[in-house]
Amino acid sequence: xxxxxxxxxxxxxxxxxxxxxxxxxxxxxxxxxxxxxxxxxxxxxxxxxxxxxxxxxxxxxxxxxxxxxxxxxxxxxxxxxxxxxxxxxxxxxxxxxxxxxxxxxxxxxxxxxxxxxxxxxxxxxxxxxxxxxxxxxxxxxxxxxxxxxxxxxxxxxxxxxxxxxxxxxxxxxxxxxxxxxxxxxxxxxxxxxxxxxxxxxxxxxxxxxxxxxxxxxxxxxxxxxxxxxxxxxxxxxxxxxxxxxxxxxxxxxxxxxxxxxxxxx
Numbered sequence: 001x002x003x004x005x006x007x008x009x010x011x012x013x014x015x016x017x018x019x020x021x022x023x024x025x026x027x028x029x030x031x032x033x034x035x036x037x038x039x040x041x042x043x044x045x046x047x048x049x050x051x052x053x054x055x056x057x058x059x060x061x062x063x064x065x066x067x068x069x070x071x072x073x074x075x076x077x078x079x080x081x082x083x084x085x086x087x088x089x090x091x092x093x094x095x096x097x098x099x100x101x102x103x104x105x106x107x108x109x110x111x112x113x114x115x116x117x118x119x120x121x122x123x124x125x126x127x128x129x130x131x132x133x134x135x136x137x138x139x140x141x142x143x144x145x146x147x148x149x150x151x152x153x154x155x156x157x158x159x160x161x162x163x164x165x166x167x168x169x170x171x172x173x174x175x176x177x178x179x180x181x182x183x184x185x186x187x188x189x190x191x192x193x194x195x196x197x198x199x200x201x202x203x204x205x206x207x208x209x210x211x212x213x214x215x216x217x218x219x220x221x222x223x224x225x226x227x228x229x230x231x232x233x234x235x236x237x238x239x240x241x242x243x244x245x246x247x248x249x250x251x252x253x254x255x256x257x258x259x260x261x262x263x264x265x
Contacts, residue, residue: 001036002255011261014218016040016070016193017254018228019047024057030232033247035067037254040095042070042226056092063093070096070193070224074132076103079110086114087121094127096193096224098173101131101160108167128191131164132173133157136196139209153210154178161186175210176217183221193224199253200260205229206242215260227257 004012015038019027024047031041041062048055055071062069071094075082082099089097099111112129119126134143134157143149149156157178162185164172171191172182179192194217198204204211205228217225231253234245245253 001251004036004258005262007262007265008255008258010265011218011258012037013039014223014225014261015214015254015257016042016068016224016226017231018042018044018072018226019058020044020228020232022046022049024061027058028061029247030250031062031065031067033250034231034254035065037251037258040068040070040224042072044072048073059092059094068095069093070226071127072098074098074100075111076100076107079106082107082110083114083117086111086127087118090115090118090124090127091122093124095125096128096130096191098130098132099164099169101133101164101169101172105163105167108164108169112168128170129168130171130173130191130193131160131167131169133160133164133178134174136175136210137207142209154181158182158185165190171223176212176220176222177210179217179220179222191223192221193226194222195226195228197225197227197230197257199230199256203230203235205233213260214257215263218261219264225257225261227254231257 017034017038019041021027043055059069099108115127115129134153140153143153157174161172161182165186173193175196176194196208196211197214198211200213214225232250233242
């Protein structure tokens with residue numbers, strides 16, 4: 001475990017690490033190894049697909065460890081189903097949750113209401129609702145030619161972000177590159193969560209298209225910097241493929257990310 005400087009401690013408050021594993025045991029092992037480097041851990045569909053109970057257990061366990069949980073299920077079903085599902089999620093101490101902004105005002109509003117009512121009924125803090133704009137795995141070519149959506153990625157992100165803001169979302173999920181224009185056009189106090197993060201050398205998940213370093217994200221104003229592959233994976237040079245990093249290598253990777261972030265704090 002590295003001894004963190006004051007700025008690196010501030011960076012730790014902004015770092016979010018995904019728990020992209022299939023069991024609570026594997027998720028807990030990652031947290032045990034990396035909680036000194038990150039305050040928030042993201043739980044996506046992989047844990048839920050394996051077992052609903054697996055996902056619920058990790059939320060409760062993170063809360064017990066005084067860590068923050070980020071539920072990344074990207075709600076987007078019928079309004080009433082979103083509402084009830086989000087109300088239920090508040091019981092487990094979820095700190096952040098996501099909804100697809102592209103599904104429109106009504107869907108986002110149902111998630112916001114579910115978070116508010118669930119928090120009131122369960123006497124807990126309201127989860128922060130983050131609206132996912134354009135996935136960082138999409139680029140200009142995919143947007144225009146495959147999805148046949150006109151305009152630039154930045155314009156599409158801003159459109160979705162304005163809808164989310166009007167529906168009462170607490171923040172936006174976007175690439176680090178779109179934060180400056182969003183900060184110019186949205187209310188102050190919005191949360192900006194940024195996936196698509198690479199190492200300083202450019203190592204990131206193979207499916208990411210709009211990629212920035214953790215340092216660039218913080219410099220642009222990111223509130224949460226979501227870093228998965230750049231911390232939990234390494235490149236096997238012999239086989240030319242990405243493999244799981246060993247625990248000590250994960251710590252080293254995470255520390256380098258904190259150092260890059262701290263330069264802009």
